[in-house]
Amino acid sequence: MTTNYLLKRPGGGYAARMKIPADLVDHYGQTHHVKGLSTKELTEAKRRMWIMVDQWRREHDDVRTRRNLTDADNADAVWQHYSGTLDRDEQARRLMPTAAHIEAIADPFDKAVAQKWREFDAYSRRVKLDHMRKHLAAGETALINHEVDAYAEKHKLLLNDGDRADLARKMMRAEIEGLEATLKRDQGDYTHTPADPIVRPSNGARAEKAAPGESVMELFERYARERGKTIKADTLNQARRDIGTYVDMVGHGFPASKIDKKTVGEWKAVLLQYPVKATETKDFAGMSIVEIVRHNDKVGKPVISDKTINRYLSGMSGFCRWLSAHGIIAANPVADMFLDKPDGDDDEKEVFTTDQLNAVFKSPLFTGCLRDGSPRDWSLAGNVVIRDHRYWVPLVMLYSGARPGEIAQLLVDDVRQEDGVWIMHITNTGKGDKSVKNKSSRRVVPVHSELVKLGFLDYHAAIKGTGEARLFPNAERNERGQMIADFSRDFGRYLECIGVKSGRGVSLYSLRHGFTDALRRAGYLNIQFGFLLGHASGTKITKGYGVLSEGTLAQRVELVNSIGYPGLQLEHLCGSS
Numbered sequence: 001m002t003t004n005y006l007l008k009r010p011g012g013g014y015a016a017r018m019k020i021p022a023d024l025v026d027h028y029g030q031t032h033h034v035k036g037l038s039t040k041e042l043t044e045a046k047r048r049m050w051i052m053v054d055q056w057r058r059e060h061d062d063v064r065t066r067r068n069l070t071d072a073d074n075a076d077a078v079w080q081h082y083s084g085t086l087d088r089d090e091q092a093r094r095l096m097p098t099a100a101h102i103e104a105i106a107d108p109f110d111k112a113v114a115q116k117w118r119e120f121d122a123y124s125r126r127v128k129l130d131h132m133r134k135h136l137a138a139g140e141t142a143l144i145n146h147e148v149d150a151y152a153e154k155h156k157l158l159l160n161d162g163d164r165a166d167l168a169r170k171m172m173r174a175e176i177e178g179l180e181a182t183l184k185r186d187q188g189d190y191t192h193t194p195a196d197p198i199v200r201p202s203n204g205a206r207a208e209k210a211a212p213g214e215s216v217m218e219l220f221e222r223y224a225r226e227r228g229k230t231i232k233a234d235t236l237n238q239a240r241r242d243i244g245t246y247v248d249m250v251g252h253g254f255p256a257s258k259i260d261k262k263t264v265g266e267w268k269a270v271l272l273q274y275p276v277k278a279t280e281t282k283d284f285a286g287m288s289i290v291e292i293v294r295h296n297d298k299v300g301k302p303v304i305s306d307k308t309i310n311r312y313l314s315g316m317s318g319f320c321r322w323l324s325a326h327g328i329i330a331a332n333p334v335a336d337m338f339l340d341k342p343d344g345d346d347d348e349k350e351v352f353t354t355d356q357l358n359a360v361f362k363s364p365l366f367t368g369c370l371r372d373g374s375p376r377d378w379s380l381a382g383n384v385v386i387r388d389h390r391y392w393v394p395l396v397m398l399y400s401g402a403r404p405g406e407i408a409q410l411l412v413d414d415v416r417q418e419d420g421v422w423i424m425h426i427t428n429t430g431k432g433d434k435s436v437k438n439k440s441s442r443r444v445v446p447v448h449s450e451l452v453k454l455g456f457l458d459y460h461a462a463i464k465g466t467g468e469a470r471l472f473p474n475a476e477r478n479e480r481g482q483m484i485a486d487f488s489r490d491f492g493r494y495l496e497c498i499g500v501k502s503g504r505g506v507s508l509y510s511l512r513h514g515f516t517d518a519l520r521r522a523g524y525l526n527i528q529f530g531f532l533l534g535h536a537s538g539t540k541i542t543k544g545y546g547v548l549s550e551g552t553l554a555q556r557v558e559l560v561n562s563i564g565y566p567g568l569q570l571e572h573l574c575g576s577s
């Protein structure tokens with residue numbers, strides 16, 4: 001039996017089981033994680049299960065921050081390892097006792113050790129060089145694996161077996177060159193030039209190296225820890241991935257203090273040519289962002305939109321504001337770099353026409369489908385009646401304008417009467433893993449009279465009678481913590497299956513935009529109802545004063561009940577809940 005992430009095995013024991021996100025399946029080589037929990041007690045199994053699920057989620061987040069190995073990484077790793085070998089040798093030589101130090105040692109045994117120190121050090125390097133050559137010839141990498149792992153961890157690289165073996169061999173060649181140079185130093189010759197063609201200084205911005213803890217991504221992690229309570233984890237993860245493309249261009253050792261308009265401008269110029277889903281496309285596997293753009297000149301994949309580029313810039317801008325506030329850079333270099341929206345694009349959002357709404361709410365997902373499976377199954381008429389979040393979220397969005405996740409995470413206690421008015425309390429407080437987009441998103445929204453006719457309060461009473469804490473107990477977050485993100489995606493596919501759209505167009509979120517249009521049709525201005533949608537409003541000064549949220553309950557009731565959808569037919573759904 002499987003309940004969410006808990007799997008009961010035939011022997012009575014329990015295991016944790018989690019579906020691996022689609023974008024990480026190739027990395028793991030499987031579709032699910034499964035881990036035995038070493039207990040037959042259900043309560044203890046649930047406790048251990050959540051620990052395991054949290055560990056997998058953090059692991060997924062870490063993997064997503066990593067990137068494929070590039071030629072630039074290979075060159076950098078080789079040169080850094082060669083240089084590191086020489087640096088370690090130089091440090092060892094500085095610590096070696098001089099003749100004067102040896103002469104001053106009184107203990108005969110200590111003096112004998114000191115006298116042989118230099119000789120032993122040279123001998124150990126000759127032995128290591130001999131072993132390194134033999135291992136390289138035999139394809140054995142045991143002597144270098146720890147160095148490969150350290151480099152991959154430092155630079156957040158994803159290494160498959162082939163990449164790891166190739167990088168290990170190259171780093172061994174670098175160390176062989178370095179050890180040969182140290183043996184020449186034993187003879188007083190510091191003029192060694194590597195004969196191996198791969199051992200040469202890496203080019204470009206990688207020559208600029210930050211002090212420990214001061215690289216772009218190291219300081220980003222500091223920023224993420226500091227802002228983690230005010231910025232959603234998914235937003236930070238997105239910014240981490242987006243800023244990672246900047247780092248991919250300037251080099252992983254690039255100091256955050258060197259972020260400036262010039263490098264940000266060069267990054268933006270590359271983003272203007274950056275293909276959609278480049279990291280998921282086999283044509284670009286193993287390439288840096290610059291290499292991807294160059295290769296796309298040949299393969300011709302579509303490039304990301306201006307809106308997406310502005311998202312990249314927005315993540316960088318927030319980080320740079322933090323850097324500026326901490327005195328790491330003088331000013332935010334991303335300011336004034338955002339791409340302009342086309343004229344008239346500010347408020348143009350896809351909304352459903354009345355015909356489309358009627359087609360949706362008369363379709364099998366709402367009237368009876370073939371089976372409870374895929375969007376294709378929902379689109380075929382049958383006797384299976386779906387009355388969970390998939391039925392109610394679209395209807396509640398239509399008459400509240402709330403976001404899908406805000407509705408899906410509602411607790412039973414969040415829907416209640418206040419002063420004789422049924423309301424939905426959208427908040428991040430209470431039981432469960434609830435969240436809101438921002439501070440302004442915490443709000444009270446009256447239940448529209450049409451939702452009452454459709455049976456929403458009857459559904460609420462039925463769920464309350466079961467003892468469930470959540471209004472929609474089957475609604476789940478995805479691996480990135482987004483509530484019903486899978487349903488939001490599937491609803492778009494469902495719209496295609498029933499012929500409401502083809503390609504880009506309306507989506508589940510369009511119901512929220514339609515609610516906004518309905519308020520405008522009722523004669524209200526944006527400034528009069530923004531608070532009802534969870535939008536920030538007011539000036540920075542006025543909205544910081546007072547403790548009462550905007551809009552009295554009576555005003556909210558008036559706003560919500562003012563909306564309507566002329567020509568929309570929902571009578572067939574009344575009494576069907």
